[in-house]
Amino acid sequence: MNQSGIRMVKPHTDESTLVHMSATDEDKFAACVHCGMCLESCPTYDELGHEHQSPRGRVHLMKAVAQGKMAISEAFADPVFTCLDCRACETACPSGVQVGTLIEEARGQIRETLPLTGWKKTISRTFLRKLFPYPARLQVLGKALKVYQRSGLQTFARKTGLVNLAPQHLRDMEAIMPMVTEPTLTKYPHGIPANGKVKMQVALFTGCIMDVMFSDINEATIRVLTRNGYEVEMPQGQRCCGALHVHAGDREEGRRLARQNIDAFLEADPDKVIVNAAGCGCALKEYPELLREDQEYRERAKQFAAKVEDVSKFLHDYGYRKPQGKLNARVTYHDACHLAHGQGVRREPRELLESIPGLQIIPLPDADRCCGSAGIYNLTNPGMAGKILDKKMENMPAEAELISMGNPGCMLQIAMGVAKCGRNQQVVHTVQLLDWSYQKEGRYVPAEEV
Amino acid sequence: MKGTKDSLVGELSAIVGSSAVLFQPEDLLAYECDAYTIHRGMPRAVVFPKTTQEVAAVVKHLYGKRIPFLPRGAGTGLSGGAIPLGGEVIISLVRMKKLLHVDVENRIAVVQPGFVNLKLTHSISDKGYYYAPDPSSQYACTIGGNVAENAGGAHCLKYGVTTNHVLGLEVVLPNGEVIELGGAPDMPGYDLLGLMTGSEGTLGIVTKIMVRILKNPEEKQTVLAYFDKVEDASYAVSDIIAAGIVPAALEMMDTVAIEGVECGTYPVGHPPGLQALLLIEVDGIAAGINEQITEIVGVCKRRNVMDVRVAENEEERGRWWANRKTAFAAMGTISPDYLVQDGVIPRSRLPEVLASIRRISETSGLRIANVFHAGDGNLHPLILFDARKPGETDLAVEVGSAVLKVCADVGGTITGEHGVGIEKREEMRYVCTDEEIEAQTRIRTVFNPHNLLNADKLFPKPSRCAEIKIIQSDR
Numbered sequence: 068m069n070q071s072g073i074r075m076v077k078p079h080t081d082e083s084t085l086v087h088m089s090a091t092d093e094d095k096f097a098a099c100v101h102c103g104m105c106l107e108s109c110p111t112y113d114e115l116g117h118e119h120q121s122p123r124g125r126v127h128l129m130k131a132v133a134q135g136k137m138a139i140s141e142a143f144a145d146p147v148f149t150c151l152d153c154r155a156c157e158t159a160c161p162s163g164v165q166v167g168t169l170i171e172e173a174r175g176q177i178r179e180t181l182p183l184t185g186w187k188k189t190i191s192r193t194f195l196r197k198l199f200p201y202p203a204r205l206q207v208l209g210k211a212l213k214v215y216q217r218s219g220l221q222t223f224a225r226k227t228g229l230v231n232l233a234p235q236h237l238r239d240m241e242a243i244m245p246m247v248t249e250p251t252l253t254k255y256p257h258g259i260p261a262n263g264k265v266k267m268q269v270a271l272f273t274g275c276i277m278d279v280m281f282s283d284i285n286e287a288t289i290r291v292l293t294r295n296g297y298e299v300e301m302p303q304g305q306r307c308c309g310a311l312h313v314h315a316g317d318r319e320e321g322r323r324l325a326r327q328n329i330d331a332f333l334e335a336d337p338d339k340v341i342v343n344a345a346g347c348g349c350a351l352k353e354y355p356e357l358l359r360e361d362q363e364y365r366e367r368a369k370q371f372a373a374k375v376e377d378v379s380k381f382l383h384d385y386g387y388r389k390p391q392g393k394l395n396a397r398v399t400y401h402d403a404c405h406l407a408h409g410q411g412v413r414r415e416p417r418e419l420l421e422s423i424p425g426l427q428i429i430p431l432p433d434a435d436r437c438c439g440s441a442g443i444y445n446l447t448n449p450g451m452a453g454k455i456l457d458k459k460m461e462n463m464p465a466e467a468e469l470i471s472m473g474n475p476g477c478m479l480q481i482a483m484g485v486a487k488c489g490r491n492q493q494v495v496h497t498v499q500l501l502d503w504s505y506q507k508e509g510r511y512v513p514a515e516e517v
Numbered sequence: 518m519k520g521t522k523d524s525l526v527g528e529l530s531a532i533v534g535s536s537a538v539l540f541q542p543e544d545l546l547a548y549e550c551d552a553y554t555i556h557r558g559m560p561r562a563v564v565f566p567k568t569t570q571e572v573a574a575v576v577k578h579l580y581g582k583r584i585p586f587l588p589r590g591a592g593t594g595l596s597g598g599a600i601p602l603g604g605e606v607i608i609s610l611v612r613m614k615k616l617l618h619v620d621v622e623n624r625i626a627v628v629q630p631g632f633v634n635l636k637l638t639h640s641i642s643d644k645g646y647y648y649a650p651d652p653s654s655q656y657a658c659t660i661g662g663n664v665a666e667n668a669g670g671a672h673c674l675k676y677g678v679t680t681n682h683v684l685g686l687e688v689v690l691p692n693g694e695v696i697e698l699g700g701a702p703d704m705p706g707y708d709l710l711g712l713m714t715g716s717e718g719t720l721g722i723v724t725k726i727m728v729r730i731l732k733n734p735e736e737k738q739t740v741l742a743y744f745d746k747v748e749d750a751s752y753a754v755s756d757i758i759a760a761g762i763v764p765a766a767l768e769m770m771d772t773v774a775i776e777g778v779e780c781g782t783y784p785v786g787h788p789p790g791l792q793a794l795l796l797i798e799v800d801g802i803a804a805g806i807n808e809q810i811t812e813i814v815g816v817c818k819r820r821n822v823m824d825v826r827v828a829e830n831e832e833e834r835g836r837w838w839a840n841r842k843t844a845f846a847a848m849g850t851i852s853p854d855y856l857v858q859d860g861v862i863p864r865s866r867l868p869e870v871l872a873s874i875r876r877i878s879e880t881s882g883l884r885i886a887n888v889f890h891a892g893d894g895n896l897h898p899l900i901l902f903d904a905r906k907p908g909e910t911d912l913a914v915e916v917g918s919a920v921l922k923v924c925a926d927v928g929g930t931i932t933g934e935h936g937v938g939i940e941k942r943e944e945m946r947y948v949c950t951d952e953e954i955e956a957q958t959r960i961r962t963v964f965n966p967h968n969l970l971n972a973d974k975l976f977p978k979p980s981r982c983a984e985i986k987i988i989q990s991d992r
Binding site for chain 1: 539541543544546547548550551552554565591592593609611612614631633635636654656657658780781782783843844845846847848849850853854855905
């Protein structure tokens with residue numbers, strides 16, 4: 068029987084594209100038996116219906132590249148970069164194919180072979196290599212944003228229509244940009260002591276964008292942790308997790324940041340490393356994969372990753388006092404991909420919400436379907452991201468006043484969706500709701516509820 | 518059309534729009550096979566129509582130019598029915614994925630062919646209804662594909678296969694003509710609906726399907742039974758049926774299959790060292806279910822069961838089924854490739870057939886996992902191999918053929934629900950005489966006179982002069 072069948076693609080003869088530092092891992096793609104069980108889980112396949120824009124199709128192309136049947140070209144790059152890296156296919160896959168890791172490896176392979184050029188290169192390098200890795204520079208940007216928001220410049224730009232000069236998706240984003248506050252990493256250089264008896268010592272991973280755009284969530288996380296007897300350390304050597312770099316195919320910078328974080332956190336030696344951004348948490352847990360060929364850091368990466376825990380899972384597993392402050396509101400919960408599919412955390416955040424008095428939980432259909440944020444996907448692929456967001460908003464129950472989740476990227480994206488639909492719903496982090504409930508009980512707790 | 522010398526691409530784009538045509542070799546590569554990966558072939562292009570009119574216009578155009586074509590759904594087929602062998606244009610129906618109509622009173626649903634099987638049940642479950650045929654790929658496979666292959670599933674023992682649930686079809690014939698078959702109520706005359714269902718995309722392209730939907734059973738209970746002898750499990754299967762029980766499902770897995778599913782994404786925690794397990798489900802009106810369960814447990818005990826339990830709740834039941842339904846794909850955890858066979862045998866011959874399969878496995882050196890719908894004698898031996906090892910793919914194909922020969926020799930047949938496709942064309946000779954094959958190709962000719970639609974599938978390559986003559990005179 069003719070195993071290879073008829074082929075129109077000529078075997079690729081240039082050996083140089085076959086040997087890569089970050090070639091996709093054969094054992095990982097060999098686990099795919101081409102059954103197609105992943106298809107329906109994939110948001111891009113759902114939109115396009117193209118086999119090569121499905122998890123199975125992408126893995127098929129990776130195999131073809133590894134076997135030299137297909138060149139590393141734009142035609143390979145397009146499906147690989149159209150992937151949201153949402154990992155929904157990993158939940159669906161009966162064989163446990165690590166599609167996310169394969170995609171990230173393939174992106175590394177593509178960027179080694181087809182480096183970015185022109186303005187794309189400039190923008191990518193500026194953000195990935197010159198901005199995200201440096202907390203000080205991000206803070207300068209944060210301060211600039213603060214000036215923009217508070218000096219009246221934002222109002223001016225919006226009123227005069229200056230803001231309309233930006234592309235639509237950037238304008239949408241500008242419209243929902245949260246108010247910038249002071250980053251927690253610099254605010255608490257010596258950490259924050261626990262209230263009362265110390266149950267455990269934890270270190271907070273503050274995140275790069277998170278600490279500039281959403282430092283109030285970091286503040287809430289710190290309050291909830293310390294209130295429950297967890298001493299919070301703030302290792303000052305920590306940097307961006309590198310997820311955006313790995314997603315973009317810049318594995319080298321991703322590894323550099325990984326080593327730096329491993330050093331910073333292992334030196335502080337906390338019992339656990341707490342993360343409140345699902346994307347970062349997933350990336351930190353996958354350092355052993357990223358550094359599997361690094362003799363020096365391989366073991367340290369495993370040691371570090373074993374400590375990493377999402378804040379909702381940590382509170383659920385290690386205990387928290389049930390809050391008493393009543394929040395009379397209707398809330399719905401969106402599963403961030405990198406929490407549900409990436410880390411298998413689904414039940415815990417819902418249980419946190421259920422523990423809050425007065426909060427009525429409204430189910431969100433297809434709650435674990437990607438919202439289109441996917442790191443910086445909504446900036447690099449705005450068209451597709453917009454369509455996926457529209458689907459998310461169609462499912463979003465109108466009666467919910469609050470939309471809760473565990474990832475800042477999703478928060479920005481869904482806030483944009485809320486604004487686009489002209490709705491009046493507030494997007495919050497799960498831990499913020501817990502914090503509000505605690506804060507409310509501080510002022511007044513009716514006797515029958517204590 | 519920019520980027521191609523093939524004028525056909527422009528012509529197809531004029532019908533469906535340029536965003537609905539793929540033609541670059543790199544974009545087509547993912548269409549070189551479906552879930553049957555042993556045979557591969559590149560299509561000339563892939564088109565994505567959104568309406569029946571677009572399908573008809575595309576087909577008419579291709580027919581006029583005598584260009585071969587074939588339909589494709591989700592591409593989860595296991596016999597290669599959607600693989601192009603002669604540079605066909607693939608008509609992908611995945612963008613025709615609407616649920617068109619639900620009529621609970623008359624228990625009818627109408628769907629487009631690209632609508633996914635499980636989505637139908639999800640869409641009507643709040644009304645208390647479901648769609649019975651449940652192939653293991655139901656998370657992804659389309660109902661159009663189910664009709665083409667006459668798909669089965671775990672619950673077909675009691676409820677029947679796709680053909681028992683299809684009430685009407687809209688079909689684009691290979692010349693582009695649109696016809697309607699069946700409908701409610703049932704029409705007198707030849708059962709063309711039955712002919713079209715399971716024709717593996719060789720008689721027409723289905724563009725609309727009316728199916729029967731069922732009311733959820735009042736009660737449902739599931740039993741899991743572990744055995745340390747395959748023979749005991751096999752006899753238990755026969756005894757359950759002999760006791761007059763018609764289980765909704767009666768499934769079996771052997772040692773290697775259990776090893777695979779336990780390494781997969783949905784492990785149950787089956788104890789090691791099992792020779793076989795049975796998954797048995799009974800459903801219906803609540804009265805009598807408990808008696809049936811008692812009877813089933815009794816049968817298992819008389820057949821030396823190691824352990825037998827009833828699912829305590831819906832969650833446990835769900836975990837058992839997820840484990841079973843992902844069995845094929847979970848083989849990826851213990852083998853890089855597998856070939857799944859689809860033989861059917863009389864239930865009573867199960868022990869001897871399993872012994873023969875074991876001998877074939879030992880002689881060939883390839884491991885075989887057995888997962889099957891034991892209740893209706895539909896075997897799925899999964900032949901594990903590594904395509905990277907020279908000669909192993911061919912060996913797997915030979916082993917598969919030998920297994921089907923065993924099935925045919927005990928009075929069974931070569932396919933229960935996966936179809937013949939490319940995979941079992943030659944094995945058709947195990948169960949059909951030359952005259953029977955010729956009679957069927959003549960029927961095909963009535964619908965598909967130039968054999969442009971999914972040629973070279975379902976029947977063995979012509980072996981007799983007469984048949985060759987028929988085909989030559991058709992071209």
